[in-house]
Amino acid sequence: MSLQISCPHCGPRPVEEFLYGEIPVVPDSITDADARDLDRAFMRNNPEGPQTERWFHLFGCRRWLTLRRDTRTDEVMEAG
Amino acid sequence: MNEFQEKKIKFAWPEPKRSYDVVIVGGGGHGLATAYYLAARHGITNVAVLERKYIGAGNSGRNTTIIRANYGIPEAVRFYQRSLELYKHLEAETDRWIMHKQKGLLNVAHTESALRTERARAEVNTAFGAKTEFVAPKEIKEICPQIDLTGGNVWPVLGGSYHPEAATARHDRAVWAFAEGAMKRGVHVHQRIEVRGLTMSGGRVTGVETSAGPIAAKAVVGAVGGHVTTLASMAGVRLPIRTHPLQAYVTNHYDLQFDVIASSPGLLFYMSQTARGEMLVGAEIDRQPSYSYGSTYHFLQHCSHRAITLFPFMRSLRILRQWTGVCDMSPDYSPIMGKTGVDGFLVTTGWGTWGFKAIPAGGEQMAQLIASGETPELIAPFGLDRFASDRMMADRGSAGTH
Amino acid sequence: MLALNRIHATRIVATPSALDSAQWPDDRLVFRIAADEALITPPMANAVVSDPYAIVVADSGFAGAWLPMEEALPLLEHACEWELPRERPAFAQGSVAGIPAKLWIEKDRVLLIVPAPFVADFEERMA
Structure with missing residues (x-):
C-alpha cells in the first residue's frame, strides 16, 4: 500500500508528492559540545516504531508539515 | 559445478550453549560468512550465529544478487574486487553450487557529466585492480543488442563503462554454502532465537540476552540488516544509519538470452536476467526511512517506464512478482565495518544497496579482525570512526542502486 | 491538443x-x-x-488553459491519483501526470495551471 499523507492545506495526497525531512534529536546523554555536533550531523535515531517527522509538500502548497508515522508499518498516526 | 554433483546437506542443529567465544547476531550472508571464515581460516569454532527468523530471511534473500567491483573510490574498488575474487572461488572452496555466473556489467551514461563519471570509473578501477573499460555506443550495442541507443529520444546513450568480471549468483545458495561450511567445522547456527538485549559489564559487551536465555560471549558482532540501530543502541553506540525500503520486481520469462547486467546510474535503474529467464529489475531506495516490506504501484510504474524506454522489448513482458527489502543507508554510501568504541562489540553494517556482493570479503575481513584484534588494512577506511575524523568514503555514484 | x-x-x-x-x-x-x-x-x-x-x-x-468540464474530467481521471474536490468553484493542487499542477474547478469548466517551465512536458503528457 502506498503511503498517503494528509496535507493540512491541500488534503490527502500520495507520498510521492512530498519530500521527507528528518528532525534530528540528539540524546540528552551526549553532553560534550563537539560530540553533540557530530551526532546532529551524522548519527540517526532510526527508530523502529513511531517517529515524528517533517514532510515538504513539493507538488502542492510547498510548505512543511509535521507527521507522526510508525516506521514498522508506515501507518500515519496523527498529522500535526 | 552443478546441482547434480552436489552432495545432500546434512545439518546438525545443536542446542544453544550458555557461552561462546564469538556470538554473531544476524544469520544473513555477512554473519554466516564471518562465522565461516572464523572457522575455516582461523580455526575459531566456538562461535554461534543467532537468527530470529530463518537464515537468509532478511536482505540476503531479498537482494538482486549482483557481484561487481566497479566502484568510484580506490578503497572501495580494492575491497569489492577482493570480494569478487572470493566469490569466483567460492564453489570450489565450499563444494556447493551457488550458480555463480560471470555476465559483465554495463553502465550507460545519458549526459556529458555522466560520461565523465564513467570515464573516471574506468580509470580508477584499472588503477586499483578491477577491470573496467570505457565504451562507445557502438560497443554498447554489441555487448547488449537489445538496448535502444536513442533512449526513446529522451535518454540517449552517449557511452558508458563495461565491467566484464561482474557476475550474479543465487543468493540463498550463497547463504547456505557459508552456513554449511561454518556448521561442519563446529559453528552453531541457531534459527528462531531472537536477541533482545546486550549484556554489559564494566563498559564492555559480555554477551546477549535472547529469547532462549542469556548467552555469554567474548565478542559480539552485529551483523543484522535493518535493525542494527536498535541493536547498537543497547551498547550505547550511535550509528549514522537510516533504514530505507528498496523494491524490485521480476517479469515473466523472456524468450531470448540477455547476457549482461545493464545499469543506468543516472536513471537509478538496472536489470539482469535470472537463471529462469525472468528479467529482474531494480531501482533506487524509497525516500522515507521505513522498516515496512510494503510495495508500491508508483515504483512499478516508474521502473517499468525506464525499462521500456531503454529496452523496448520489455514492453511485451508482464510483471510476475514484486518484493521489498530494507537497506541500512550510511551518509557516504559506503559500509561501516569493525570496532565500535565499545569493547567486545563489533559491527558490520551500512550495507545499503551493496551488501550481497560484499559478503565474502566482509566476512573474511571481519573474521580476521576478530581473530587478530587488529583492523585489517582493507577495511580500515570503513570504520565507524571515519565520521568523527572527517574521512568520508563518499561514493554515491557507484552505490545508489545495486 | x-x-x-x-x-x-x-x-x-x-x-x-x-x-x-x-x-x-x-x-x-x-x-x-x-x-x-x-x-x-x-x-x-x-x-x-x-x-x-x-x-x-x-x-x-505560471501558465494555464481553460477546458470544458466534459473534456477536463476524463483527462484528470486518467492523470490524477487523488480525489478532486466536490464543491464548485474549488481550488485544488497536486500531482497531475507527475507534474505539480493547480486546478480551478468551476461548474462547467476547469482552469489547469502548471509552472511555466513544465508547459511543454505537461502538454505532451496530457496529449
Missing part, C-alpha cells in the same frame, strides 16, 4: 488571517496556494491586505 498560455498574476505572501479577511474584487480569480500565500489573476498591483509585512509582487511564473 492542450495549449497553455502564460498567466499574469499577483502573488501575495501575508499572514493567514490577513488573507482570510481580505476582500477581493469580483472580476478576479484568487487561488489560495498556501495558508500564507495567494495568487490573484488578472494582476492586482494595488492589492491591500491587513498585514504590514505582506509581500505583493507581480508573478508570471
Whole structure:
C-alpha cells in the first residue's frame, strides 16, 4: 500500500508528492559540545516504531508539515 | 559445478550453549560468512550465529544478487574486487553450487557529466585492480543488442563503462554454502532465537540476552540488516544509519538470452536476467526511512517506464512478482565495518544497496579482525570512526542502486 | 491538443488571517496556494491586505488553459491519483501526470495551471 499523507492545506495526497525531512534529536546523554555536533550531523535515531517527522509538500502548497508515522508499518498516526 | 554433483546437506542443529567465544547476531550472508571464515581460516569454532527468523530471511534473500567491483573510490574498488575474487572461488572452496555466473556489467551514461563519471570509473578501477573499460555506443550495442541507443529520444546513450568480471549468483545458495561450511567445522547456527538485549559489564559487551536465555560471549558482532540501530543502541553506540525500503520486481520469462547486467546510474535503474529467464529489475531506495516490506504501484510504474524506454522489448513482458527489502543507508554510501568504541562489540553494517556482493570479503575481513584484534588494512577506511575524523568514503555514484 | 498560455498574476505572501479577511474584487480569480500565500489573476498591483509585512509582487511564473468540464474530467481521471474536490468553484493542487499542477474547478469548466517551465512536458503528457 502506498503511503498517503494528509496535507493540512491541500488534503490527502500520495507520498510521492512530498519530500521527507528528518528532525534530528540528539540524546540528552551526549553532553560534550563537539560530540553533540557530530551526532546532529551524522548519527540517526532510526527508530523502529513511531517517529515524528517533517514532510515538504513539493507538488502542492510547498510548505512543511509535521507527521507522526510508525516506521514498522508506515501507518500515519496523527498529522500535526 | 552443478546441482547434480552436489552432495545432500546434512545439518546438525545443536542446542544453544550458555557461552561462546564469538556470538554473531544476524544469520544473513555477512554473519554466516564471518562465522565461516572464523572457522575455516582461523580455526575459531566456538562461535554461534543467532537468527530470529530463518537464515537468509532478511536482505540476503531479498537482494538482486549482483557481484561487481566497479566502484568510484580506490578503497572501495580494492575491497569489492577482493570480494569478487572470493566469490569466483567460492564453489570450489565450499563444494556447493551457488550458480555463480560471470555476465559483465554495463553502465550507460545519458549526459556529458555522466560520461565523465564513467570515464573516471574506468580509470580508477584499472588503477586499483578491477577491470573496467570505457565504451562507445557502438560497443554498447554489441555487448547488449537489445538496448535502444536513442533512449526513446529522451535518454540517449552517449557511452558508458563495461565491467566484464561482474557476475550474479543465487543468493540463498550463497547463504547456505557459508552456513554449511561454518556448521561442519563446529559453528552453531541457531534459527528462531531472537536477541533482545546486550549484556554489559564494566563498559564492555559480555554477551546477549535472547529469547532462549542469556548467552555469554567474548565478542559480539552485529551483523543484522535493518535493525542494527536498535541493536547498537543497547551498547550505547550511535550509528549514522537510516533504514530505507528498496523494491524490485521480476517479469515473466523472456524468450531470448540477455547476457549482461545493464545499469543506468543516472536513471537509478538496472536489470539482469535470472537463471529462469525472468528479467529482474531494480531501482533506487524509497525516500522515507521505513522498516515496512510494503510495495508500491508508483515504483512499478516508474521502473517499468525506464525499462521500456531503454529496452523496448520489455514492453511485451508482464510483471510476475514484486518484493521489498530494507537497506541500512550510511551518509557516504559506503559500509561501516569493525570496532565500535565499545569493547567486545563489533559491527558490520551500512550495507545499503551493496551488501550481497560484499559478503565474502566482509566476512573474511571481519573474521580476521576478530581473530587478530587488529583492523585489517582493507577495511580500515570503513570504520565507524571515519565520521568523527572527517574521512568520508563518499561514493554515491557507484552505490545508489545495486 | 492542450495549449497553455502564460498567466499574469499577483502573488501575495501575508499572514493567514490577513488573507482570510481580505476582500477581493469580483472580476478576479484568487487561488489560495498556501495558508500564507495567494495568487490573484488578472494582476492586482494595488492589492491591500491587513498585514504590514505582506509581500505583493507581480508573478508570471505560471501558465494555464481553460477546458470544458466534459473534456477536463476524463483527462484528470486518467492523470490524477487523488480525489478532486466536490464543491464548485474549488481550488485544488497536486500531482497531475507527475507534474505539480493547480486546478480551478468551476461548474462547467476547469482552469489547469502548471509552472511555466513544465508547459511543454505537461502538454505532451496530457496529449
